[in-house]
Amino acid sequence: MTKLQVRAFLYQLGSFAIFFISFRYVMNRYTMLTGFWIPFTAFVIGTILAPKFQAVKTKDGEKLFMKWIFIKGIKEIG
Numbered sequence: 001m002t003k004l005q006v007r008a009f010l011y012q013l014g015s016f017a018i019f020f021i022s023f024r025y026v027m028n029r030y031t032m033l034t035g036f037w038i039p040f041t042a043f044v045i046g047t048i049l050a051p052k053f054q055a056v057k058t059k060d061g062e063k064l065f066m067k068w069i070f071i072k073g074i075k076e077i078g
Helices: 003-030 037-049
Strands: 052-058 061-067 074-077
């Protein structure tokens, strides 16, 4: 794995973790869900809402891109 692929993986993991932990707390605190349904619902919401990162080799070299449902199109990161 290249440096940008590792960075994309860490960004993906970090953003998912933030959404998962946040929604798990919200589900536990403000809904009547119990047991297995709390982490399952937080996982689904986190997977859908977290931005997607990918390292792509282009003719100019390897670049890092992000796609998110709240941003139109694909954005190049640094």
